[in-house]
Amino acid sequence: xxxxxxKVALIGLGLIAGSLSLAIRKHGLAGQVAGYAKTAETRRVxxxxxxCDQICDTAAEAVKDADLVxxxxxxxxxxSVMAEIAPHLKKGSVVSDVGSVKRATIEAVAPLLPEGVTFxxxxxxxxxEHSGPKSGFPELFENRWCLFTPLxxxxxxxxxxxxxLWQGVGANLTEMDPDxxxxxxxxxxHVPHLIAYTMVGVADDLSRVTDQEVINxxxxxxxxxxxxxxxxxxxxxxxxxxxxEATLEILGRFTEELFDLQRAIRRGDSDQLFDxxxxxxxxxxxxxxxxxxxxxxDFGRGTKTKKS
Amino acid sequence: xxxxxxKVALIGLGLIAGSLSLAIRKHGLAGQVAGYAKTAETRRVxxxxxxCDQICDTAAEAVKDADLVxxxxxxxxxxSVMAEIAPHLKKGSVVSDVGSVKRATIEAVAPLLPEGVTFxxxxxxxxxEHSGPKSGFPELFENRWCLFTPLxxxxxxxxxxxxxLWQGVGANLTEMDPDxxxxxxxxxxHVPHLIAYTMVGVADDLSRVTDQEVINxxxxxxxxxxxxxxxxxxxxxxxxxxxxEATLEILGRFTEELFDLQRAIRRGDSDQLFDxxxxxxxxxxxxxxxxxxxxxxDFGRGTKTKKS
Numbered sequence: 327x328x329x330x331x332x333k334v335a336l337i338g339l340g341l342i343a344g345s346l347s348l349a350i351r352k353h354g355l356a357g358q359v360a361g362y363a364k365t366a367e368t369r370r371v372x373x374x375x376x377x378c379d380q381i382c383d384t385a386a387e388a389v390k391d392a393d394l395v396x397x398x399x400x401x402x403x404x405x406s407v408m409a410e411i412a413p414h415l416k417k418g419s420v421v422s423d424v425g426s427v428k429r430a431t432i433e434a435v436a437p438l439l440p441e442g443v444t445f446x447x448x449x450x451x452x453x454x455e456h457s458g459p460k461s462g463f464p465e466l467f468e469n470r471w472c473l474f475t476p477l478x479x480x481x482x483x484x485x486x487x488x489x490x491l492w493q494g495v496g497a498n499l500t501e502m503d504p505d506x507x508x509x510x511x512x513x514x515x516h517v518p519h520l521i522a523y524t525m526v527g528v529a530d531d532l533s534r535v536t537d538q539e540v541i542n543x544x545x546x547x548x549x550x551x552x553x554x555x556x557x558x559x560x561x562x563x564x565x566x567x568x569x570x571e572a573t574l575e576i577l578g579r580f581t582e583e584l585f586d587l588q589r590a591i592r593r594g595d596s597d598q599l600f601d602x603x604x605x606x607x608x609x610x611x612x613x614x615x616x617x618x619x620x621x622x623x624d625f626g627r628g629t630k631t632k633k634s
Numbered sequence: 635x636x637x638x639x640x641k642v643a644l645i646g647l648g649l650i651a652g653s654l655s656l657a658i659r660k661h662g663l664a665g666q667v668a669g670y671a672k673t674a675e676t677r678r679v680x681x682x683x684x685x686c687d688q689i690c691d692t693a694a695e696a697v698k699d700a701d702l703v704x705x706x707x708x709x710x711x712x713x714s715v716m717a718e719i720a721p722h723l724k725k726g727s728v729v730s731d732v733g734s735v736k737r738a739t740i741e742a743v744a745p746l747l748p749e750g751v752t753f754x755x756x757x758x759x760x761x762x763e764h765s766g767p768k769s770g771f772p773e774l775f776e777n778r779w780c781l782f783t784p785l786x787x788x789x790x791x792x793x794x795x796x797x798x799l800w801q802g803v804g805a806n807l808t809e810m811d812p813d814x815x816x817x818x819x820x821x822x823x824h825v826p827h828l829i830a831y832t833m834v835g836v837a838d839d840l841s842r843v844t845d846q847e848v849i850n851x852x853x854x855x856x857x858x859x860x861x862x863x864x865x866x867x868x869x870x871x872x873x874x875x876x877x878x879e880a881t882l883e884i885l886g887r888f889t890e891e892l893f894d895l896q897r898a899i900r901r902g903d904s905d906q907l908f909d910x911x912x913x914x915x916x917x918x919x920x921x922x923x924x925x926x927x928x929x930x931x932d933f934g935r936g937t938k939t940k941k942s
Contacts, residue, residue, distance in 0.1 A: 402904075451853050455918070470853055500850075510847050513837050518855040520899075521829055524892045526914040528884065529821050531891075539818050540917065541924045542808075545759050545778055547826040549921065550858035556918035559911035566899045566907055576836065577896055581889065583839075584832045588885055591828075591874045596710075599874055603867035606834040609848065610763070610864035613857065616849045 330491050332357040335392035337385055337407055339363035339372045340558070341453060342424045343398035344462025347378045349495035352464045356491075362388035363459070372459045386414040394488070397423040397435070402564035405434035417442040420484050424450055426511060426561070428475040428504035430568035436477065444484050449473045449507065450497060451515075457558040468496030475504040512572035516565055517580060520573070522554035523562075638799050640665040643700035645693055645715055647671035647680045648866070649761060650732045651706035652770025655686045657803035660772045664799075670696035671767070680767045694722040702796070705731040705743070710872035713742035725750040728792050732758055734819060734869070736783040736812035738876035744785065752792050757781045757815065758805060759823075765866040776804030783812040820880035824873055825888060828881070830862035831870075 334356040336343040340363075347359045361378035362385045363369050373381045382388040389395050389411045399407050404425060415421065421443060425431040428447050439445050452470040454461065472492040476485055489499050502510070529540045529548065544552060566573055590598040642664040644651040648671075655667045669686035670693045671677050681689045690696040697703050697719045707715050712733060723729065729751060733739040736755050747753050760778040762769065780800040784793055797807050810818070837848045837856065852860060874881055898906040 451851055471851055473851075506842075510843050510851060513840060513843050513856070514848055514851045515855040518833055518859055520895060521833060521892070522855075523911055523914050524888060524895055525826055525829060526917055527910060528887045528891050530913065530917055532821060532884075532887065534814075535818050535821050537917065537920065540822055541920045542779055543759055543781075543818060543822045544921050547824075547830075547862055548822040550862060551826055552914075552918040552921055554855055554858060555911075555914040557911075559908050559915065562911050563904055563907040567902055567904055570899055570902075573899060574896065576840075577892070579836045579840070580832060581892070583836050584829070584885070584889070587828060587832060588882065591878055591881060594875055594878075596871055596875055599871040600867050602835060603831055603863075603865075603870050605838065606831050606860075606863040607867065609834055609838055609845065610860040612845065612849045613852050613860055 328355075329357055330355050330487055330494070331393040333392045333394075334359050334491075335388040335395045336361045336378065336398055337388065337395065337411065338398035338403075339368050339377060339381075339459045340398060341457050341461040341466075342450065343396070344372070344377050344459050345452070345464060345466035346396065346398070346424075346450075346462075346495065348462055348464035349467060350491070351379070353494050355494045356394075360388045360392065368459055375460060377459055377462065385411050389414050389416075389419075391416055393419050394491070395419060395421045397421065397425070400558075400561045400564040401425045401427045401431055401434075401568045402560075404431050405438065408435045408438040412438050412440050415440055415443045420444045420446055420488060422446045422448050422488055424448065426515070426565050427569040428473075428507045432475070432477065432504055444481060445477065446480060446485060446488050447475045447477070447504065448488065448492065449475070449511075450492065452497075453557070455553050455556040457561070465496070467492070470497055472497040472499055473507055474499065474501045475507050476501060508569050509572045509575075512569060512576045516569055516573050517576045519554055519557065519562060520566065520577070521580070522551040525551050526555040636663075637665055638663050638795055638802070639701040641700045641702075642667050643696040643703045644669045644686065644706055645696065645703065645719065646706035646711075647676050647685060647689075647767045648706060649765050649769040649774075650758065651704070652680070652685050652767050653760070653772060653774035654704065654706070654732075654758075654770075654803065656770055656772035657775060658799070659687070661802050663802045664702075668696045668700065676767050683768060685767055685770065693719050697722050697724075697727075699724055701727050702799070703727060703729045705729065705733070708866075708869045708872040709733045709735045709739055709742075709876045710868075712739050713746065716743045716746040720746050720748050723748055723751045728752045728754055728796060730754045730756050730796055732756065734823070734873045735877040736781075736815045740783070740785065740812055752789060753785065754788060754793060754796050755783045755785070755812065756796065756800070757783070757819075758800065760805075761865070763861050763864040765869070773804070775800070778805055780805040780807055781815055782807065782809045783815050784809060816877050817880045817883075820877060820884045824877055824881050825884045827862055827865065827870060828874065828885070829888070830859040833859050834863040 339361050350356050350359055359378045360380045362382045369381050435445055450472040452466045647669050658664050658667055667686045668688040670690045677689050743753050758780040760774050
């Protein structure tokens with residue numbers, strides 16, 4: 327594929343930045359990828375595993391002469407990182423990000439943009455429950471969605487180039503309004519994560535059920551929750567603090583619905599339960615058809631070849 | 635492996651019975667496996683795919699001369715199935731089951747036992763989100779737990795033989811009190827399922843977010859919920875109706891905890907959120923160490939090789 331940017335700078339070297347760097351280099355989409363992380367230890371590991379072409383000791387050095395700068399830090403760190411790099415950005419360059427919340431990121435970044443620098447917010451829907459520089463892999467974005475929430479007046483050429491980069495690493499693209507993005511993600515990601523965290527916390531707290539029992543018998547449904555709940559704490563704290571409104575709205579709907587099912591259980595309303603559980607099956611079928619998951623039965627498995 | 639029973643009869647021919655039949659036959663654990671299902675269509679499919687050595691048109695015929703009868707029907711159907719087969723059970727035979735709730739199953743089955751027939755309740759913690767006779771596969775129980783909740787006075791020889799059967803199909807075994815079983819499963823399975831069903835229902839209901847958006851962006855966490863929520867509606871309705879007390883207790887703990895986190899989000903208490911999310915990571919690590927899951931990052935994936 328063609329080189330799209332002479333120099334790409336990644337600020338933050340976690341799962342997303344690491345995967346993006348490896349993917350950009352694998353597909354030859356940039357002349358050079360420079361990286362910077364706040365802690366010396368992360369920079370050392372990134373250097374050691376050759377995560378980027380160049381690991382810099384300061385953010386200023388990383389963004390110097392870069393045509394594209396991607397902010398790969400938790401949403402709560404966007405403003406301070408932007409303030410740090412703003413004086414060093416090249417005129418005509420593009421700043422983008424990978425934050426899970428778009429309205430708050432725009433509000434944090436846009437006011438700090440220097441003259442002649444464009445901000446294009448983006449959010450790749452990809453990840454694993456692992457974090458840190460060693461967790462990245464170049465296939466992370468393949469057949470995943472990358473959502474763009476461009477600001478009014480964005481140069482179409484700048485936008486197309488950034489979209490070409492994400493397409494180059496395998497992502498499917500779509501554009502949406504930032505507030506709509508935050509609502510959609512509250513439903514498909516933020517509230518499910520909060521619920522999973524909560525359920526894992528309840529299990530851990532219950533003195534009559536031992537941790538060993540929870541661990542041994544997790545294949546019965548709980549296992550998927552623990553995977554979700556193992557995600558990066560800083561990132562998720564920032565998601566909830568910065569997508570407060572949509573999260574609280576969806577949580578309200580969720581508890582309303584849960585109380586309704588709870589009452590059905592208490593009253594023994596078997597028709598209501600059966601109808602509800604039947605309805606939810608359909609959406610699963612559609613996800614499989616959309617290619618976002620496979621039909622292979624791996625529920626509570628993943629250890630098929632491992633026998634005790 | 636040695637033949638443990640001359641004839642095993644399976645009542646109900648869904649995912650669990652199908653897998654058990656295939657596994658018993660694969661490992662040569664019984665002289666013959668007979669099966670019966672309520673609907674003619676299920677029996678026809680089972681016959682067609684050679685699920686058992688013999689598919690019977692009546693439950694009476696299936697259990698005739700069987701040394702072991704395993705009830706593989708939803709918890710709510712245990713009593714009627716037991717009433718149907720009771721007059722036809724062989725003296726000295728063992729009846730077992732695979733129900734997800736033990737106290738209610740014992741209360742349904744035990745009073746209907748004829749003289750000289752032993753009931754040994756069991757629950758294999760294995761399954762997929764698929765159901766029906768075609769969903770079974772012989773490896774389903776490998777390295778999964780099978781929980782026994784034997785009644786007082788059970789002949790140790792009968793128990794050992796049944797345990798040998800489950801070990802023979804690859805399961806790990808443990809014994810526990812039926813009420814404790816129901817509490818443990820409420821935490822590790824029943825409430826997680828109810829929550830997943832609820833979240834999928836909320837997403838489906840929200841008019842401002844289209845179904846297509848929910849489907850496309852499910853990789854962001856929601857996907858695991860939809861898999862759980864695709865499980866068999868009849869089975870799950872019966873689980874909640876028959877494990878009411880423990881389900882409602884754990885649901886109460888869950889909503890209490892969820893409201894606490896909700897308040898932390900509303901107030902912007904970043905320390906509380908960070909600490910909570912950090913704590914839940916540990917339990918995930920323990921599950922991986924216990925071999926009930928792998929560390930491989932497949933979050934929102936499963937389509938690695940499929941590119942758009």
